[in-house]
Amino acid sequence: MLRWVPAVTLLLFLGPVAAGLVGTWLPAFGVLPALGGTEFSLAPWRRLLAEPGLVTSIRLTLGTGFAAAIVSLALVLAFLAACHGTRPVVAVRRLLAPLLAVPHVAVAIGFAFLASPSGWAARAVSPWLTGWERPPDIATVPDPWGIALVCGLVLKEVPFLLLMTLAALGQVPADRTLAVARSLGYGPATAWFKTVLPLVWPQIRLPVYAVLAYSLSVVDMALVLAPGTPPPLAPRVLRWFSDPDLSRQFVAAAGAGLQFLLVVGAIGLFHGGERLAAFLGRRWIAAGGRGHGERGGRIAATGAMGIVFAVGLLGMLGMAIWSVARRWRWPDVLPSVWSPGNWARQADALAWPGWTTVSVALAAALIAIALVLGCLENEQRTHVTPGSRALWLIYAPLLAPQIGFLFGVQVLLVASGLDGRWAALVWGHLLFVLPYVFLALAGPWRRLDERYARTALCLGASPGRVFWRVKLPMLLRPVLFALAVGFAVSVGEYLPTVFAGGGRYATLTTEAVSLAAGGDRRVIGVYAFLQALLPWLGFTLAIAVPAWLYRRRHGMKAFTA
């Protein structure tokens, strides 16, 4: 049975992506029998191109997507190069989990309050410094250029890229390489860029592409932070999909197709840039410059990273405070009247979306962990380790824009009568939970010293017993951590809920997105804070449970640290 797990897993999450793409591309060329479209036609594309402000939308999409990905990557690389092996890296590593856990929407909402003209930052310096008796009429969040969206994305993608890069660094002889380079007279950051980056780049390339693809096609954050008239392409496509004029479905499908092409083109372009950078980099390395003036760069990189973490965490703190505020007017830095009443008033309204959020996230994370464990165990028993191409398959749902295939998935669900069911929702989330769970667990699982398993086998234990009694307990911490990752990913999903839930299911994330449009920051605070709290709880449990279980097993430190 075990040997079918990889096939079933691939089918379960690549099948829908492929079917979803077909189900999106056919209507893009006029084929959607349910709406009377039976003939191949270019009309949807003509209508799409005639949409007013389409060029603005595309420009916004490309501008924000590339800016967010490049800024995030530059920040992470500059920081790690400047601070490799120093205390700031240790501090950042410690603060990583809480920031990673916060769903995108919550980050966006928190940032919106910090940076808006009536927000926390402006309050802190008004009116004593700025002279603003009333909030200034400046478009900061949202702004017409999408800068706020770029900031929000950077806040969320920097921790992700940091995590992936730190993990990659652990798998290459970074310290020794660096020591050699420095003994040859290279400055630390120059040495890092010239010797360590080429080692880790192959391993962080796919995560970087995923960040680029995500930034280009983000919907939930854009609904909060991006301009709405017109919005970037992805939220605009979503708007067309929900237009009461059903003939707009064809335009929406063509828009989704365009979104897909944009992402593919952008990744291609980025890949080209990568090769150019590699070419220039080789000449730079060969030139033998040892690097000087690194001090300024180090301070700037550390400072920028500090700002990213401070803004991210302050945003959540702001939401936490709002959730217990009754009156908090401009220009007060803290609420004038506090009250727990927001939570009490929301208790009823929270129950149903809260339950949906938790039950779907738990189910999706558990199914994902079971499938991933099945794949990894099968891999070890058959001694077949998938090559690097398999990694592309795992990344596929993260690289393809969600809006580009979720419509097709919905068509599939409606056709099979499964839409709007809890199971469909779990499945929709599983598509995106599975890759992250795999990425979180594969490394630790494969790194476990295989002689433990061999010893156990030679002691007469069956492979099943070895799995349950030796591997699983020894890897409890990474398994629970991967489970928490899956849970957090599911809690944060927006579009899969919208499309697979058929409007019948609301989660904290969909509620937070719709509330963010409204006015009551106190209620928004409750939802955003709770949305962040659930994954935090998950990660805390993932760390605390093994630590408690193995509190008298010092040998497990290596596996639980």
Next chain:
Amino acid sequence: MSGDGSLVLDGVTVALDGATLIAGLDLAVAPGEIVTVMGPSGSGKSTLLAWLCGAADPAFRIAGRATLDGADITGLPPEARRVGILFQDDLLFPHLSVGGNLAFGLPPGLAGPERRARIEAALEEAELPGFADRDPATLSGGQRARIALMRTLLAAPKALLLDEPFSRLDAALRDRIRCFVFGHATERGLPVLLVTHDPDDARAAGGKVVEIG
């Protein structure tokens, strides 16, 4: 030769990427005998042991036959071979107590009191009475090595494979543990196959020495 408790290797060839590491090795280890296989690192001696206990890396091409107590074990899964192995690291399971590690070695089907008695007896033999609830991480290297041997012996193996089991121990300890392991193995009449690159080990084993590589 059949059924006398010997471990017999018959024409064992180990190759990696087309290069032959071990060619046509024939070897018989009688019960209570300790045969030492010596060779430099990369000579395939650890792979030979992994193959004997059924867990060789499939990257190696291995041909030949192994019989234990007259039965062909070549195609058997590791858990059915009844071949115990000790590595240079003790590999005590860090998530289990000392007693838990020993219990893992015990075959299933014994009643609770019987299991506890067997574990306590094993601890006595290892000169570590009352250590059942201890965390293995709090034990000294010598203590851990003795527990690892006891865990292997509790599984009632019919042969014992030793993969440089003493190389991590300091010199003073090494002699004592060597005596302890060899003593227990010969006492139980097990055929023992030792791979090492330490001539002292071979001398202490006092048996046949096979050089490979």
Next chain:
Amino acid sequence: MRTKLILTLVLLAALAMPWRAGAQALDWADITAKARGQEVYWNAWGGDERINAYIAWVGARVQAAYGVTLRHVKLSDTAEAVRKVLAEKTAGRHEGGSVDLIWINGENFKAMKDQSLLFGPFAEQLPNFALVDVVNKPTTRLDFTVPTDGLEAPWGMAKLNFIHDSAVLPEPPRSMAAILDHAKAHPGRIAYPAPPDFIGSTFLKQVVYATAAEPSVLQRPAGDNFDSVTAPMWAYLDALTPHLWRGGKVWPKNGPALIRLLDDGEVDIAISFYPAEASSAIAAGLLPDTARSFVLDGGTIGNTHFVAIPYNARAREGAMVVADFLMSAEAQARKENPEVWGDNTVLAMDRLDATGRKLFADLPLGAATLAPEALGPTLPEPHPSWMTRIEEAWLSRYGS
């Protein structure tokens, strides 16, 4: 003797009405029996937390009284629900649809009615419809000039009004011309939500009323006269837009967002559809105590909002039970309470029993609420066709 006779007749009429309704089509006992245990997915605009909290309260009440589980599907635009039903009809799902009840009026109602997407008539046979003031509140049966034909049950009476902070702006502008002057004098302090948000749309209707040469044409469907009638409106908006909040480049998403901007001091005026909204917002801690309501000279637009049941609703009986409960004195009085929501009732006081009347009599008015006589004349909604075209034109002018 005469008075006694009249009283008897009124009583008889009052008694007769529910009986007549019951005899006509609906077996109410059967419906409540079928409703028990059903899950009703109510697709309702979810942008206002006080309304959401009210709907949650309705959910708790119908659960307790009828065993109906109410799920509030929060929409940002009612058109989303129309689309869903239409998509289901197109896909051939004529039963077991995903929408059971919709909060609706105006062009969305017309769209659903025109395309036969609604179940009914049912509204006027609901027991509590007998309490509705169909005489003095004709919009309870005439939605944006379109007859409801019993396809939607009246839920509340809305009337456009404006809110200002009297501590910041003691004398608010009381006409569209004055609003334009105010915007020119104080750039960035006037804002309205982007259509199709209903507050934004209604503001545009208010502009077309104020600028059209002959407003009465708005009661008939828009035709070739669209450009000539709306030309002065576009001239007004072209003059206003550069002076709007954020220069008209960014728009508030909805009414509650505008209330927050007023509270933050970013804008001078908020717009609301609920006469007691200012009091309600003060009570909820969303506006300062100095917030006050005002209306425009010459009147503001008023309408009725309804609930309707899609033709393919899965929990049709449950939806009817909810619609009926929404018209009860208990639900209507709570809705009118400024501390809860502040939306006016559709009921006639003289059709209520003493307990029901007392519920309304005991309601606080709220310091910031205008007395009914100060609310000014009510302008009727234009025919829905006007708004559809105005929204399209607005989007291409200012929205892209």
